[in-house]
Amino acid sequence: MKIIVFSDSHGCCDKMANIISGFIKKANAPNYIVHLGDYARDAKILQKQFPEIPVLYVYGNGEYSPDGNDYEREFEIGGKKIFILHGHTRNVRFSIDSLKLVAGQKKYDMILYGHTHAPLESYHSGTYIVCPGSISRDRSGKGESYCMVDITGKDICANIIYA
Secondary structure, three states: OEEEEEOOOOOOHHHHHHHHHHHHHOOOOOOEEEEOOOOHHHHHHHHHHOOOOOEEEOOOOOOOOOOOOOOEEEEEEOOEEEEEEOOHHHOOOOOOHHHHHHHHHHOOOEEEEOOOOOOEEEEEOOEEEEEOOOOOOOOOOOOOEEEEEEEEOOEEEEEEEEO
């Protein structure tokens, strides 16, 4: 099970579409697309461009959530419990300590977050905590990035990929 994860695209839809198309051309299409906000409208564009791939998304701090509850979501894929959020609601720009608390309390297999525009992989209390960075505006100095999550049997892993 492959999940491609984008964050902080800020209107950079063509780049995401080209990346997804590249995987499809190599017969390695993702089973899911996850977008971690800024902007959810970009995720909706991907839904239209790739209707055969489910798209899961949350809203970010740079946009309005219609019901105010779409900044965090949880779901299960391939038997793994995954929590997604943009991150601004938990102050991830300064520290991921709040995500470590979530990891300890709810026993997620993986937490995916954005907002910082800088990729990060961490492991705490049996939970992978991953920020894919930004596909449009890198703040790490390493370049624009996204993440590919692979779920195989009982294993789950994430790979940051620089675009």
